[in-house]
Amino acid sequence: MFAVRLKQITKRFAQTLANDAVDINIRQETIHAIIGENGAGKTTIMEILYGFYQADAGEIELFGEKKEIANPQDAIDNGIGMVHQHFMLIPPMTVTENIILGLEPISRSGILQLVQAEERIRTLSDEYGLEIDPQAKVEDLSVGLQQRVEILKALYRDAEILILDEPTAVLTPLEVKEFFQILRRLKSQGKTIVIITHKLEEVLEISDDVTVMRNGKKVGELPTKDASANILANMMVGREVLFSLSKNDVTPGNTTLKVENLSVTVNDKPRLKNVSFELKEGEILGIAGVEGNGQTELVEILTGLLKLDTGTVWYLGEDITNLSARKIREKRIAHIPADRKAHGFLSTYTNAENQILGFHYREPFCRPNGFLNFPNIRENAKNLLKKFDVRPPLPDLQTGTLSGGNQQKLIVAREFSRHPRLLIIAQPTRGIDIGAIEFIHQQILDLRTEKVAVLLISAELEEIRSLSDRTLVMFEGEIAGEVSAATFDMEKVGMMMTGHR
Amino acid sequence: MVLKKLEVLILPLVSVFAAGLVGAILIFAVGENPLAVYWIFFKSSIFSINGIGYTLFYATPLIFTGLSVAFGFRCGLFNIGAEGQLYIAAMAVAITGIWMDGWSAWVVIPVCFVVSFVGGGIWGGIPGLLKAKFGGHEVINTIMMNMIAFALVNYLVVGPFHRKGTQILETEFIPEAARIPRIHELIPFIPKTLPLNMGFAIALLACLATYLILWKTRWGYEIRAVGISNSVSTYAGISVNKNMVLAMFIAGGFAGMVAISEVMGYRYTFHDSFSGGVGFIGIAVALLGRNHPVGVILAALLFGALIRGSLFLDLNFDNLSKDLVMVLQGIIVLFVATDKLFKKILSVFRIG
Numbered sequence: 001m002f003a004v005r006l007k008q009i010t011k012r013f014a015q016t017l018a019n020d021a022v023d024i025n026i027r028q029e030t031i032h033a034i035i036g037e038n039g040a041g042k043t044t045i046m047e048i049l050y051g052f053y054q055a056d057a058g059e060i061e062l063f064g065e066k067k068e069i070a071n072p073q074d075a076i077d078n079g080i081g082m083v084h085q086h087f088m089l090i091p092p093m094t095v096t097e098n099i100i101l102g103l104e105p106i107s108r109s110g111i112l113q114l115v116q117a118e119e120r121i122r123t124l125s126d127e128y129g130l131e132i133d134p135q136a137k138v139e140d141l142s143v144g145l146q147q148r149v150e151i152l153k154a155l156y157r158d159a160e161i162l163i164l165d166e167p168t169a170v171l172t173p174l175e176v177k178e179f180f181q182i183l184r185r186l187k188s189q190g191k192t193i194v195i196i197t198h199k200l201e202e203v204l205e206i207s208d209d210v211t212v213m214r215n216g217k218k219v220g221e222l223p224t225k226d227a228s229a230n231i232l233a234n235m236m237v238g239r240e241v242l243f244s245l246s247k248n249d250v251t252p253g254n255t256t257l258k259v260e261n262l263s264v265t266v267n268d269k270p271r272l273k274n275v276s277f278e279l280k281e282g283e284i285l286g287i288a289g290v291e292g293n294g295q296t297e298l299v300e301i302l303t304g305l306l307k308l309d310t311g312t313v314w315y316l317g318e319d320i321t322n323l324s325a326r327k328i329r330e331k332r333i334a335h336i337p338a339d340r341k342a343h344g345f346l347s348t349y350t351n352a353e354n355q356i357l358g359f360h361y362r363e364p365f366c367r368p369n370g371f372l373n374f375p376n377i378r379e380n381a382k383n384l385l386k387k388f389d390v391r392p393p394l395p396d397l398q399t400g401t402l403s404g405g406n407q408q409k410l411i412v413a414r415e416f417s418r419h420p421r422l423l424i425i426a427q428p429t430r431g432i433d434i435g436a437i438e439f440i441h442q443q444i445l446d447l448r449t450e451k452v453a454v455l456l457i458s459a460e461l462e463e464i465r466s467l468s469d470r471t472l473v474m475f476e477g478e479i480a481g482e483v484s485a486a487t488f489d490m491e492k493v494g495m496m497m498t499g500h501r
Numbered sequence: 502m503v504l505k506k507l508e509v510l511i512l513p514l515v516s517v518f519a520a521g522l523v524g525a526i527l528i529f530a531v532g533e534n535p536l537a538v539y540w541i542f543f544k545s546s547i548f549s550i551n552g553i554g555y556t557l558f559y560a561t562p563l564i565f566t567g568l569s570v571a572f573g574f575r576c577g578l579f580n581i582g583a584e585g586q587l588y589i590a591a592m593a594v595a596i597t598g599i600w601m602d603g604w605s606a607w608v609v610i611p612v613c614f615v616v617s618f619v620g621g622g623i624w625g626g627i628p629g630l631l632k633a634k635f636g637g638h639e640v641i642n643t644i645m646m647n648m649i650a651f652a653l654v655n656y657l658v659v660g661p662f663h664r665k666g667t668q669i670l671e672t673e674f675i676p677e678a679a680r681i682p683r684i685h686e687l688i689p690f691i692p693k694t695l696p697l698n699m700g701f702a703i704a705l706l707a708c709l710a711t712y713l714i715l716w717k718t719r720w721g722y723e724i725r726a727v728g729i730s731n732s733v734s735t736y737a738g739i740s741v742n743k744n745m746v747l748a749m750f751i752a753g754g755f756a757g758m759v760a761i762s763e764v765m766g767y768r769y770t771f772h773d774s775f776s777g778g779v780g781f782i783g784i785a786v787a788l789l790g791r792n793h794p795v796g797v798i799l800a801a802l803l804f805g806a807l808i809r810g811s812l813f814l815d816l817n818f819d820n821l822s823k824d825l826v827m828v829l830q831g832i833i834v835l836f837v838a839t840d841k842l843f844k845k846i847l848s849v850f851r852i853g
Contacts, residue, residue, distance in 0.1 A: 305735060326738030343736040346729045358737035366719045
């Protein structure tokens with residue numbers, strides 16, 4: 001028995017065909033993964049199922065019956081719930097208030113029946129092992145718990161089919177484990193679960209069936225037991241993917257960066273406490289940790305965006321503590337920021353204009369009289385877009401119209417093109433597809449071969465493990481531990497990230 | 502891409518057209534014939550040398566103030582202070598002109614130009630500085646600076662600089678050497694009564710300068726970057742504070758240049774309340790002109806023509822007064838501000 005059958009779903013947005021005659025069959029009481037690169041159409045097809053969009057052609061069948069789903073309310077009425085990548089919760093309100101929003105139980109006299117709602121939420125929470133206090137304020141909950149509130153929201157509306165969009169993107173390794181237990185429990189209680197993801201290990205671990213999408217088309221649907229990471233990756237990308245990067249032996253040289261006793265307090269909260277470390281030429285130093293444990297502040301201090309309270313930053317033997325961002329850039333320290341939209345590029349500037357950001361004020365991009373040198377700017381953009389395979393490679397296109405992976409490649413191109421001695425790179429592959437990840441990882445390793453010192457900050461342990469020579473783990477503004485590439489152990493690092501030594 | 506570029510033109514045009522339709526309904530409702538009214542607008546503003554001359558004359562200060570507001574917007578700042586900035590500059594120019602009596606025009610005119618820009622620039626720069634140093638919102642502070650400016654120039658024109666022997670609130674006249682030529686002094690066959698002066702040409706030059714600064718220099722690159730995103734600018738080593746002060750100074754300077762056409766080219770004195778709100782209409786001009794210098798020129802010409810046409814409404818229609826223009830301006834702004842609606846309508850056409 002199929003819980004959901006999507007037949008020949010086609011959806012077109014202006015010029016792009018987001019879904020091209022896609023068939024998906026989801027068996028009842030299973031966990032079904034839908035995987036594909038960014039822009040493959042996996043979120044679109046689930047949003048059609050949830051009534052966010054209308055398909056241009058095709059049919060939806062739920063539990064064997066043909067259904068028209070015109071809007072999310074129809075979907076909810078038919079027992080479909082969706083948890084979005086970005087939570088739709090109101091932080092200052094309680095769990096109960098959030099869950100009943102739009103469905104408030106009201107007595108005949110018009111009084112809100114909060115107690116009854118709380119009771120029901122508590123029962124649901126116990127039934128599925130969610131461990132949520134209905135009276136807690138959402139803003140006091142961790143991201144992992146907020147996600148469970150979203151799941152409760154769907155269960156409260158009697159969802160039989162749960163769609164989860166990139167559910168593990170925001171979770172720590174430990175939280176992912178607990179989350180998977182919850183999914184298994186939901187399945188055993190008769191729910192059908194669809195997860196949209198691009199993480200292959202998770203697909204292999206949790207799902208029963210998997211559908212692979214590429215460029216709006218379904219390229220395969222198979223039982224997970226017949227799949228492997230290699231098979232899935234090749235289907236997703238459409239070619240062989242090199243999983244193991246070729247990492248040369250590089251002997252670290254002289255010390256490039258040395259920080260001593262860095263401490264900083266932001267908004268009366270100590271964010272860094274006595275952080276010290278060294279980084280050598282040709283070395284990749286990974287900084288692991290759950291986000292919000294001081295990594296952002298560390299990067300901002302090293303790149304001149306935040307002033308230190310105490311401590312010293314030495315770069316090639318020179319004291320560069322609290323220099324301005326521009327001065328630091330001029331010393332050939334490149335910075336690829338964690339949040340590319342908020343920091344990395346101007347969305348309404350053209351690719352050519354964004355390729356000179358931070359270097360726009362000097363030769364060869366600016367003449368001594370202050371006028372920009374457009375022939376040079378265009379030439380520079382043309383070369384870099386081609387060299388770093390940014391698609392489409394058009395200098396005059398607004399950068400905001402590119403896909404996330406191409407925006408990231410554009411930033412990488414800009415920062416690498418200035419021949420850095422030190423590269424500070426944060427979350428280099430967040431939200432981008434496998435092809436681009438592979439490319440950017442290779443670029444980082446190439447810099448290492450050229451004896452550049454690399455500081456890699458990432459929430460993806462797998463990324464840190466495969467690239468770093470040494471790894472520091474940060475927890476609550478302190479260095480909680482250090483591991484070398486040889487002794488890297490996921491379990492151990494995961495524990496350090498949460499404060500267990 | 503092509504459609505995107507056209508959209509920049511189409512949306513303001515659609516807004517103006519829609520405002521015309523709504524205006525027609527209003528005119529009809531008060532018992533006049535909309536076609537006859539719009540015909541008067543056309544006839545009086547474009548169909549004669551005099552009409553065109555006056556349209557350009559009324560458009561001139563609007564170009565300066567529109568440019569002022571647009572420049573601020575490009576840096577993400579809303580300059581509501583153009584009115585105050587232009588009053589301060591006009592008073593400063595009048596006083597400078599009077600003080601420099603006896604000097605050669607080759608000296609006085611450039612000095613007065615600089616005074617007009619710097620005078621307005623300082624008045625705009627102060628709110629910029631307050632924003633950069635203390636985070637004070639420029640909207641509040643430019644409005645307050647307006648109040649201070651009104652009180653200050655009013656005091657000066659009533660008190661120390663009032664022209665002796667007149668009831669009119671005006672300063673002494675500036676000397677011949679501080680005056681810029683009217684158009685009829687340069688081109689024959691232009692009626693001597695036409696107040697259009699060289700200020701218009703300078704306004705066009707200011708537009709060209711704005712275009713070059715914003716899109717062709719490193720300073721414009723930084724100002725626009727700050728306007729798009731403070732956080733990206735900071736990351737790239739661009740000083741947000743410095744650029745905000747600079748942008749507000751330049752914005753104030755453009756507003757101050759109204760003194761060139763109004764004091765040096767037309768009245769030759771500081772006349773109390775001479776502006777009649779061009780600083781505020783400048784906001785509408787910038788909005789309609791999409792914060793682009795060329796758009797500002799076009800929008801200022803439209804508004805100038807409306808002002809010119811409005812003078813004939815009382816004469817020709819029993820039930821209408823020149824205030825109709827304010828209604829039309831208001832409706833235009835409303836439609837420009839809600840251009841998302843038109844975008845939606847346009848996009849439906851595109852797909853369908």
